[in-house]
Amino acid sequence: MIDTHFRRGVTLAAAALALAAGLPACGSGDDDGGDGAAKAPSAETKNAAATPDTTASTGTVKQQIAALVKATEAAYQAGDGKTYCDNLTAAGQKEVADFAKAVGQDPSCPDYIEAASRKVRELGITQKPSRVVSVRANRSKATARISINQKPPRPTKFAKVDGQWKFVTAGFTQPLQ
Numbered sequence: 261m262i263d264t265h266f267r268r269g270v271t272l273a274a275a276a277l278a279l280a281a282g283l284p285a286c287g288s289g290d291d292d293g294g295d296g297a298a299k300a301p302s303a304e305t306k307n308a309a310a311t312p313d314t315t316a317s318t319g320t321v322k323q324q325i326a327a328l329v330k331a332t333e334a335a336y337q338a339g340d341g342k343t344y345c346d347n348l349t350a351a352g353q354k355e356v357a358d359f360a361k362a363v364g365q366d367p368s369c370p371d372y373i374e375a376a377s378r379k380v381r382e383l384g385i386t387q388k389p390s391r392v393v394s395v396r397a398n399r400s401k402a403t404a405r406i407s408i409n410q411k412p413p414r415p416t417k418f419a420k421v422d423g424q425w426k427f428v429t430a431g432f433t434q435p436l437q
Contacts, residue, residue, distance in 0.1 A: 320395075321395050321397045321402060322394070322395040324425050325395055326392040328418070328425050328426070329406065331343070332344055332347045333390065335347065336377050337377065337387055338377070339373075339378055339381070340374075341371060341372070341373035341374035341377070345373060348369070348427050348430055349421055352430045355432050356369040356372055356430050357369050359372070359432035388409035389409060390407065391406065392404050392405070392406055393405040393406065394413070400420045401420070402417070402418040402419075402425065404416050
């Protein structure tokens with residue numbers, strides 16, 4: 261029974277980053293993404309993707325959030341639960357821990373992400389490519405429209421914590437019963 265819950269939880273965890281982009285969100289302030297059209301990545305964005313660094317606080321808000329999204333995806337794929345969870349607000353970390361507990365696993369954000377990532381790799385599930393299409397932000401809150409696997413963009417909330425952008429939610433929901 262726990263294995264069934266864990267399997268379902270892992271399957272949902274594999275889609276968690278994608279689900280986070282689908283949760284309702286609202287933003288305010290200036291639009292940092294222009295008209296929402298795809299733009300060629302700058303050298304800074306390419307370097308951020310090659311060396312994920314969530315402490316980067318240079319560039320536009322859109323560039324900062326795009327770097328965070330890529331770093332978080334890379335952390336999940338690598339099974340780096342600490343980095344993944346460091347990229348979430350406290351509420352996002354609690355969401356993961358609550359989800360882990362609900363599927364009968366260790367209610368630690370990093371431990372659950374590491375276990376889920378390992379299981380996803382064993383099952384051969386791969387992360388779908390994502391792209392930050394546009395960002396609406398004020399000083400401490402942002403909503404990014406993120407396209408996953410070339411599908412229409414969905415809003416995702418971010419908050420600035422100690423000068424760094426973080427995901428407000430991880431997209432984890434209650435497991436299937």
